[in-house]
Amino acid sequence: MSAGEENIATPGEILGDSSQFIAGKGTYLAPNGRNIHASLTGQRRLVPPPADSAEKRLTVEVVGHKTRGAVPEPGVVVIARVTRVMARMASADIMCVESKAVKEKFTGIIRQQDVRATEIDKVDMYQSFWPGDIVKAEVLSLGDARAYYLSTAKNELGVVSAQSIAGATMVPISWTDMQCPSTGQVEKRKVAKVV
Template sequence: IDAESQLLPDVGAIVTCKVCSINSRFAKVHILYIGSTPLKSAFRGTIRREDIRATEKDKVEVYKSFRPGDIVLAKVISLGDMQSNYLLSTAENELGVVVAHSEAGAQMVPISWCEMQCPRTHAKELRKVARVQPEFLQT
């Protein structure tokens, strides 16, 4: 058995995931990497509204933090089982959206912890932006 395919997200692990869908209570994601190791098959995860950021949790709105297609750095806070998803949190400054594409299709540039801007149209979109440590960046 090769060890890579046996790799499972563990509590406390930093994972890279892609947002699949959002609603008013949570974002559904597919976990693509654990640390810097790519996974052979994606695991499903959920980022609940109250786990998006550390402060003013009651004011958080999912659609102002993530959009489908965003690549997000998150931390595993609880393990899933066959029926449920891994619970993930982005409630640290280093966690959140690392790659997002604007409606024009361009990769957006973070301009603050809560906004990204399209370099093509200069439109700003709200996101929970990660303050990225270079070692976590997957290209």
């Protein structure tokens, strides 16, 4: 392989010997101090030393493919926008995983039994969420092929932002109610506790 030459490297792959190369970005030196391994998948590249450098070895580096956005995993908290509400579940588009925005479209489903921790049989989906609500939820599992299963069964999870029929951003007034500041109308929601 010569300077400027590129090809694909995968994590753990040996890229060369430290007697011939310097470990650059996307690589690491093995504990034996000799082998240089790739730490990510991407293009392998050899970079010549600067002209004014005494170093004669080439630097081997791996430049990763386009970085992926955050991906939901079980146990992490996500922010999602409710898209549909049905009798037994609500579907939502996941917008953020913890504090990172997602780059791909991920769909989540909040099932009736995952809305709150108590009185599960009394949960009314239409009094918990409305389309357009912004919800803070925890990823329960990968669910089925189409959607992640989400839960709002903790106090700090639930609706964090909602618009009233009048178009104003509503203010939470209890665990189950939000009020429109312009009309004073109260609407039912599964409200997230502000921490």
